[in-house]
Amino acid sequence: MSSAAAVNAAGAALLALATASMLVGVGDLSTEILLASRIPRTLALLLAGAGLAVAGVLMQLVAQNRFVEPSTAGTAQSASLGMLAVTILAPDAPVVVKMLCAAIAALVGTLLFLRVLKAIPLRSTLTVPLVGIVLGGIIWAAATFLAYRYDLMQMLASWSTGDFSTVLRGRYEVLWIALALTIVAYVAADRFTIAGLGRDSAVGLGLDYRRVVGLALTIVALVTAATVVTVGTIPFLGLVAPNIVSLIVGDNLRRSLPLVAGLGAGLMLACDLLGRLVPYPFEIPVGTVMGVAGGGLFLYLLLRRDARLG
Amino acid sequence: MPALANVALMRLTARPGLALIVGLLALLAAAIATAFLTIGARGRWDFVLAFRGTKLAAMVLVGVAVATAAVLFQTIARNRILTPSIMGFDALYGLIQTGTVFLLGARGLGFGDPRLAFAVEAGTMIVFALLLYGWLLADGRRSLHLMLLVGVVLGAIFRSLASFMGRMIDPAEFVVLQQRLFANFNAVRSDLLLPTCLAVGAVLLVVARLLPRLDVLLLGREAAIGLGVDHRRNVFLVIVLVSILVSVSTALVGPVTFLGLLVANLAYMLLPSYRHVHVLPAAALLAVVALVGGQLALERLFALDAVLPVVIEFVGGIVLIALLVRTGRR
Amino acid sequence: MIETQELTRRYDKAAVVDAVSLQLPEQAFTAIIGANGAGKSTFLAMVSRLMPASAGRAFVDGLDVATTSGDVLARRLAILRQDSAVTARVTVRDLVAFGRYPHSRGRLTAEDRAQIEDALDFLELAPLADRFLDEISGGQRQRAFVAMVLAQDTDHLLLDEPLNNLDMRHAAGMMKLLRRAVDERGRTVVAVLHDINFASCYADHIVAMRDGRVIAEGPPEVIVTPSVLEAVYGIAMEVVSVRGYRSVHYYR
Numbered sequence: 024m025s026s027a028a029a030v031n032a033a034g035a036a037l038l039a040l041a042t043a044s045m046l047v048g049v050g051d052l053s054t055e056i057l058l059a060s061r062i063p064r065t066l067a068l069l070l071a072g073a074g075l076a077v078a079g080v081l082m083q084l085v086a087q088n089r090f091v092e093p094s095t096a097g098t099a100q101s102a103s104l105g106m107l108a109v110t111i112l113a114p115d116a117p118v119v120v121k122m123l124c125a126a127i128a129a130l131v132g133t134l135l136f137l138r139v140l141k142a143i144p145l146r147s148t149l150t151v152p153l154v155g156i157v158l159g160g161i162i163w164a165a166a167t168f169l170a171y172r173y174d175l176m177q178m179l180a181s182w183s184t185g186d187f188s189t190v191l192r193g194r195y196e197v198l199w200i201a202l203a204l205t206i207v208a209y210v211a212a213d214r215f216t217i218a219g220l221g222r223d224s225a226v227g228l229g230l231d232y233r234r235v236v237g238l239a240l241t242i243v244a245l246v247t248a249a250t251v252v253t254v255g256t257i258p259f260l261g262l263v264a265p266n267i268v269s270l271i272v273g274d275n276l277r278r279s280l281p282l283v284a285g286l287g288a289g290l291m292l293a294c295d296l297l298g299r300l301v302p303y304p305f306e307i308p309v310g311t312v313m314g315v316a317g318g319g320l321f322l323y324l325l326l327r328r329d330a331r332l333g
Numbered sequence: 334m335p336a337l338a339n340v341a342l343m344r345l346t347a348r349p350g351l352a353l354i355v356g357l358l359a360l361l362a363a364a365i366a367t368a369f370l371t372i373g374a375r376g377r378w379d380f381v382l383a384f385r386g387t388k389l390a391a392m393v394l395v396g397v398a399v400a401t402a403a404v405l406f407q408t409i410a411r412n413r414i415l416t417p418s419i420m421g422f423d424a425l426y427g428l429i430q431t432g433t434v435f436l437l438g439a440r441g442l443g444f445g446d447p448r449l450a451f452a453v454e455a456g457t458m459i460v461f462a463l464l465l466y467g468w469l470l471a472d473g474r475r476s477l478h479l480m481l482l483v484g485v486v487l488g489a490i491f492r493s494l495a496s497f498m499g500r501m502i503d504p505a506e507f508v509v510l511q512q513r514l515f516a517n518f519n520a521v522r523s524d525l526l527l528p529t530c531l532a533v534g535a536v537l538l539v540v541a542r543l544l545p546r547l548d549v550l551l552l553g554r555e556a557a558i559g560l561g562v563d564h565r566r567n568v569f570l571v572i573v574l575v576s577i578l579v580s581v582s583t584a585l586v587g588p589v590t591f592l593g594l595l596v597a598n599l600a601y602m603l604l605p606s607y608r609h610v611h612v613l614p615a616a617a618l619l620a621v622v623a624l625v626g627g628q629l630a631l632e633r634l635f636a637l638d639a640v641l642p643v644v645i646e647f648v649g650g651i652v653l654i655a656l657l658v659r660t661g662r663r
Numbered sequence: 664m665i666e667t668q669e670l671t672r673r674y675d676k677a678a679v680v681d682a683v684s685l686q687l688p689e690q691a692f693t694a695i696i697g698a699n700g701a702g703k704s705t706f707l708a709m710v711s712r713l714m715p716a717s718a719g720r721a722f723v724d725g726l727d728v729a730t731t732s733g734d735v736l737a738r739r740l741a742i743l744r745q746d747s748a749v750t751a752r753v754t755v756r757d758l759v760a761f762g763r764y765p766h767s768r769g770r771l772t773a774e775d776r777a778q779i780e781d782a783l784d785f786l787e788l789a790p791l792a793d794r795f796l797d798e799i800s801g802g803q804r805q806r807a808f809v810a811m812v813l814a815q816d817t818d819h820l821l822l823d824e825p826l827n828n829l830d831m832r833h834a835a836g837m838m839k840l841l842r843r844a845v846d847e848r849g850r851t852v853v854a855v856l857h858d859i860n861f862a863s864c865y866a867d868h869i870v871a872m873r874d875g876r877v878i879a880e881g882p883p884e885v886i887v888t889p890s891v892l893e894a895v896y897g898i899a900m901e902v903v904s905v906r907g908y909r910s911v912h913y914y915r
Contacts, residue, residue: 090482143658149482154657156485160590161650167643184496258489307500314493322486325479545769549761551753555713555744560815561737561765607753 033285040292041065047299059192067187067195068295068309069288071254074201074246076287077208077280079261081239082133084219086140088151089269090325092261093129093247096155100162101132102244102251103182107166111173118252122197126248132162133240149325185250185257185310187295197249204242205284212276215239219274257310259317260287266324290317351611354603358618365626366393373633389625390530391521395582395589396596396620398533401540402578403593404600404609404616408547409571413601414656415481416593421488422462422579423588424495429457430584431495435502448528455532455580462576467569522585529581536574540613543570547609589642591649596620598652664689665710665819665853669719672705672875679705681875682719687868692845693853694862696886697872698896703855704823706872710853711742711821723819737765741815743808743822755799755807756792759783762814782814786840802833809837813844820844822854826861834858838865863887864908871895883909 044065045057079092086096093099105128109121116124136158143150163183170179208215218225218235225232250257264287268279291309294316298307369389374381403416417423433454465487469480540547546567549557554564582589600616627641665687672680680702687693695703708714710721712728721728723740741762759782763775771779783789786806796804805828812820825841826834842865844850856862862869862883869886871879872895879891886892887909892900901912 139654139658149479150657153481153485154654157650157653157657161647161654164643164647164650168640168647171640171643258493302501305500307497311493311496311500315490315497318486318490318493322483322490325483325486545764548769549764552758552761555742556761556811558713558733559711559737559742559812560761561732561734563733601752607757 030281030285033282033289037069037285037289037292040289040296041069044068044292044296047296060190063192063195064187064190064295065292067190067198067254068291070195070198070201071185071250071257072260072288072291073205073284074198074287075250075257075261075291076264076283077205078243078246079287080265080276080280080283081208081215081243082261083265084215085236085239085243086137086151086155087219087221088148089266090148090152090262090321091155092259092265093133093243094256094258095152095159095262097132097136097158097162098129098243098247099251099256100159100166101135102126102129102248103179103256104128104132104162104166104169105248106182106252107169107175107179110175110178111169118197122248122252125252126244129244129247129251130240132158133244182251182255183310184308185255185313186308187254188306188308190254195253197253200249201246204246205280207238208242208276209280211235211238212280216274216276219276255308255310257291258314259321260290260313263317263320263324264290267320351604351606355611355614355618358615358622362618362621362625365622365629369625369629372629387523387526388521388628390526391523391585392624392628393621394526394529394533395586396592396624397537397617398529398578398582399589399593400596400600400616400620401537401613402575402582403597404613405540405547405571405578406575406593407597408550408609409568410480411551411553413598414594414653415484416591416597417575417579418588418590418593419481419488419653420466420484421491422466422575423583423590424488424491425461425465426454426458426580426583427588428491428495428498429454429461431498431502433457435498447522447524451525451528451580451584454584455577458580459573459576462572463569466572525584529585532577532581536577539570539574540609543567544609544613547571548607551607587642590646591653592620592623592645594656595645595649595652596623598656664722664724665851666722667706667710667719668722670706670709670716670721671718672702672709672714673717678717678875680709683872683875683877684719685870685877685880687851687853687870689851690845690849691851691867692841692865693851693868693870694856694866695853695870695872696856696859696862696895701872701895702875703872707742707821707823707853707855711740712736713742713744734765737815737817739817740819740821741812741817743812743820743825752795752797754793754795755788755803755810756783758796758807759788759792759810759814762811762816765815778814778816782810785813785843786810801828802830805829805833805837809840817850819851820853822852824855824857826856826858834861841865859887859892859911863910887911 045061048056048061075093082091082093082096082098083089102125105125106121108128109116109124113120136155139154139158140151143154166179167176170176214230214235217228217230218232218239220228222232225235265279265283268282268286272279272282290313294312295309297316298309298312301307366389370382370385374385399418402422403418406417406420407413407415433450469483546562549560549562550564550567550571552560557564557567596616596619597612599619600612603619604611604615606612623645624641627644631641631644665685667683667685669682669684670680671678671682679700683702683706695707697703705714709716710723710728712721712733715729723731723736726736726739728736728740756779759779760771760775762782763771763778767775780789783792786809788803788806788810791799791803791807796807799807805825809822809825812822820841822841825837829837838861841852841854845852845867854866856866864883866883869880869883870877871886871891878894879886887902889900889902892902892911896913898913902909903912904910
């Protein structure tokens with residue numbers, strides 16, 4: 024498939040999903056519902072999906088590993104811990120301030136992850152995600168401890184499972200930052216592609232490696248924090264979307280980034296729709312659907328790789 | 334426990350150093366258990382002892398079950414990082430519990446005989462564990478990291494699937510269920526104490542007979558076959574035993590992810606012996622010490638009585654990363 | 664006595680071992696040679712029941728390896744594979760003691776202990792007996808595994824590339840040892856060997872495989888000739904005789 028055709032097909036599919044997302048729901052379709060709930064929800068899904076998929080790609084470039092993404096590198100858990108801390112210390116701070124604190128915590132968590140990775144010599148491709156998952160578990164345990172002490176368990180739970188059912192006009196707008204960051208990532212795509220070749224090659228090609236990695240991690244942290252704060256953690260999306268795109272068009276970000284963002288948004292919409300349609304008129308949060316569907320795809324990617332090597 | 338202890342005692346006499354270590358651990362466990370029963374007790378003794386005794390019994394059972402399951406599993410997986418919890422066994426049991434409610438309604442769990450429900454769930458657990466993990470482990474050639482990652486992802490899928498089903502059942506039933514899916518030593522299912530005790534006892538009897546064969550399995554598939562041990566059959570047998578043990582501990586208190594990893598590795602470090610006859614009792618005693626001691630410290634010193642699983646998660650995660658760092662070094 | 668009838672192993676459709684029928688001589692040293700992918704290791708793995716056959720049968724002392732119980736076979740046939748990584752911290756003596764498992768099931772008798780010490784002495788491992796496996800060199804570890812296999816006290820020994828990872832000195836030592844196991848203890852040794860010169864100098868019988876089939880077998884005088892070896896390996900070979908042993912030159 025040529026990449027232009029792929030883009031067209033993907034665009035059409037995305038449009039169809041977005042339309043469906045606006046039509047599905049309990050209650051009659053009035054302008055009021057559309058404006059207050061359906062459109063914001065659909066937009067939030069698109070923004071979070073695209074942003075998380077792009078964050079996944081950047082994470083993979085920085086860690087030099089195909090199997091990491093914000094929720095398997097301690098980033099999402101650190102963002103939750105940061106949110107929790109700021110909620111305890113400054114409960115009345117505005118959402119944007121809280122989100123920035125979460126983003127800083129996410130950045131620190133991701134840097135910690137990269138530090139730990141460095142401490143492991145002889146690491147295999149698979150140790151990297153493993154360390155990330157375990158580190159995320161440790162941070163999550165710390166957050167649970169704090170939440171338990173300060174009676175904030177319910178709040179922590181709401182950040183752990185991605186759920187768009189509470190998205191309304193006026194309560195999702197922080198997510199637009201994901202779009203801005205996706206555009207920044209696209210502008211810097213060539214630099215990221217080169218950084219993905221590894222530090223030595225990147226420096227050899229005259230790139231300021233540290234700065235590019237810094238930019239990538241900042242984008243990852245901000246996108247992760249924005250989604251965790253508004254809708255919660257969505258597992259595996261940042262991992263599955265880039266891997267599928269990479270299989271089809273390769274790893275040149277200038278070409279693949281729009282597809283990654285599109286696929287991320289599409290998968291997000293599809294999972295959310297599934298979660299709304301299967302138990303109709305009830306809902307299953309998208310984080311749960313993604314945990315099953317994305318986890319299954321991840322498993323497939325892992326075992327496929329094993330079969331090819333074996 | 335008694336059967337295993339007897340066999341252990343017989344063999345231990347040959348190596349005084351090992352006997353000493355295991356003996357000291359047993360004393361420590363007994364001392365902590367006594368402290369747990371008596372410290373800060375007010376009011377009527379029979380009431381206090383009954384209440385704390387139930388909790389203590391559950392913690393001992395869970396400790397023995399989790400430690401034994403972890404050591405057995407590490408033997409067939411031939412490494413010191415994989416444990417049943419990390420590989421998603423606990424999550425699978427949680428999924429089966431949810432699935433039972435989903436398919437049969439709360440009747441399957443609550444209104445029927447809880448012992449029957451436990452037996453059915455443990456049976457289902459064995460079947461699914463064999464199907465899912467049998468192929469992964471019997472091969473013996475897969476890389477450790479692949480198995481580990483597959484296990485972790487399977488665990489995540491099971492948990493998501495469980496909460497997926499959880500959302501589709503009656504909210505009232507869901508509340509009952511949710512209490513079971515989170516580890517909590519204060520909400521012990523006392524109605525399950527006797528059946529689970531019997532299950533653990535039966536498993537330990539089988540394990541006692543298997544001891545020398547387990548040592549041979551440490552050499553790996555090919556060497557084991559060469560020495561006349563049917564590798565495949567024994568791997569499957571161990572998965573069955575591990576499934577029962579995990580069912581017991583998860584049914585009693587909920588999933589405790591990193592405890593097995595923690596105590597198994599402590600036991601390897603403490604004992605200058607690879608033999609299961611030494612390692613298994615040591616790991617079991619360490620688990621009892623960790624659980625009862627941890628609960629005692631949290632309850633009496635910090636007045637936090639429900640966060641032990643969280644603390645274990647935290648410490649265990651750090652141990653796992655340290656292990657990964659160290660295996661890389663070698 | 665080791666015998667195979669039409670022993671075959673297929674992956675998808677391609678046969679890696681293709682209907683091999685052999686009778687290997689008793690109380691002798693047999694070397695299996697052939698290029699990479701000729702099916703040597705697969706053949707050995709099927710005879711030693713590590714791998715099921717797709718078709719055909721293999722017998723040890725007239726017992727079908729596919730149907731005979733594992734512990735019965737373990738008292739007649741011992742196997743050593745290329746990479747025997749042990750993750751547990753086990754001493755050399757512990758490892759050799761495992762060789763007695765088929766006889767004692769973990770409860771060592773005085774007879775077992777004697778056999779263990781004997782195997783340790785035979786491989787000159789007595790000074791290392793209480794060292795852990797991860798504290799000794801690769802060559803020493805290889806010898807420890809051979810000692811375990813000898814302690815198993817079986818009539819038949821099957822070894823898959825026993826010279827792997829050994830330098831010249833240790834490789835020659837290993838071959839002398841296997842030779843002694845045949846000459847002094849009347850064992851039957853079957854080994855997959857990559858070094859044709861070792862096979863030529865130590866083996867009584869050579870089986871040459873190519874593309875899953877046996878294309879020649881016989882004593883070294885018959886097999887180690889330019890025409891046979893060129894058919895086996897597909898490159899030109901020059902055979903010279905040094906002190907009565909045939910030796911092959913193919914380096915340039």
